[in-house]
Amino acid sequence: MSARSSDDDLLQPGWRSSRRKVGAVTLHVVEAGKAGAPLVILLHGFPEFWWAWRHQIGPLAAAGFHVVVPDLRGYNLSDVPDGIDDYRLDTLAADVVALADTFGAERFHLVGHDWGAVIGWWVAALHATRLDQVVLMDGPHPDVWGAQMLKHPSQALRSTYAAFFQLPWxxxxxxxxxxxxxxxxxxxGSGKADTFEPGALNRYVAAxxxxxxxxxxxxxxRALRRRERPAAPARITPPTLILWAEEDRFLERHIAEASLAQCDDARLEMIADATHWLHLEQPARINARIIAWLSEAPAQKR
Structure with a gap:
């Protein structure tokens, strides 16, 4: 468990902090908006925590959604299991569905960035009937990432950090x-000069x-490396909006296109003048696209 007990100094008016028992772990969660309103779960990426969505929580709540933002397992104030196998994708996806269950939601919207998007792809693959609309940003479908690296040496070079992370200690x-x-x-180094506002990185360091x-x-x-390669990539059936930054230094556009190809009902939108941290750099634009996508009836997306 973590040494700190609270992120209350980061909460804005109307935001609430709690802990939710989700299977074998307890997740720290921040929420906003009216309980019982359409539920939207926001999943952060590496190496952020719930505060990654600080520019989205308020606008989504104001738009009429019940916004739930967990610290993913292993992050910040949530439980930190010891084993690598505790972080397998099936387990991470199950955390999300179990979290929705704690709020009594049979169906929910899902928004993810980076690793949160990877998990989002897998929730959509394994638990499609639980999802309404999905928004995934700068995170690959887990079944296509490896193949794209083999096809594109430049992407393999960009992903060398992932190989380094496999080493012990x-x-x-x-x-x-x-x-x-x-x-x-x-x-x-991966964002623009003003991507992270003054003092923001100190908040990350504290986590x-x-x-x-x-x-x-x-x-x-490390757990992703242990996955068996499937015979064919998992198909994605929920309506999905893919937002992808044109200046992402980690992930090239072909990864987004390969992910899109696995969807039955999806749209890819490239975001100009944005790096991997598009939700921090262009919050007004990203918020507008998320709210519009989650608010439309599925038939209007086709």
Whole structure:
């Protein structure tokens, strides 16, 4: 468990913090909006935490949604299981569905970025009947990422960090030394000069300091490497909007296109003048697209 007990200093008026028992773990959750309104779950990526959605929570609640934003297992104030197998995709997807269950929601909307999008793809693959609309940003369908790296050497080069993360202890030592200077540098170098507002990275560092969190975060990558390659990529049936930054330094456009090809009902929109952190850099535009997509009837999307 983590050393800190609260993120209350980050909460804005109307935001609520709680802990939810989800299977074998307890997740820290921030929510906003009226309970009983259409539920939308926001899934953050690596190496963020619930605060990644600080620009989206208020506008989505104001638009009439019940917004639920967990710290994923291994992150910030949520439980940190020890084993690599505790971070397998099936387990991560089950966490999301079980979280919706704690709010009594038979169906819900799902929004994910980076690793949150990877998990979102897998929730859509395994639990399609639980989902209404889906928005996935700069995160690959897990069944296409490896094949795209084999086809595109430039993408393989961009993804060398994922191979480095497979090593024992060395990534923790490299990224965590000097109070996580390596992770801080990675974030700063992958965005624009003003992507992270003054003091934002200090908030991230505070989350990374929690006992076991750095290893938990890296275990997402280690567990993904253990997946067996499927005979064919899983098909995605819920209506899905894919938002992809044109200046993403980690993931090339062909990954988005390959992910789109596995969808029965989806749209890909490229976001100009945005890096991997598009939800932080262009919040007004991203919020408008999320709200419009979640608010439309499925038939209007086709």
């Amino acid at each position: 060395l990534p923790e030592a490299t990224l965590g030394s000097f109070d996580h200077a390596g992770l801080r540098t990675m974030l700063q 990374w300091r929690n006992a076991g969190s750095l290893t938990g975060m890296l275990n997402y990558y």
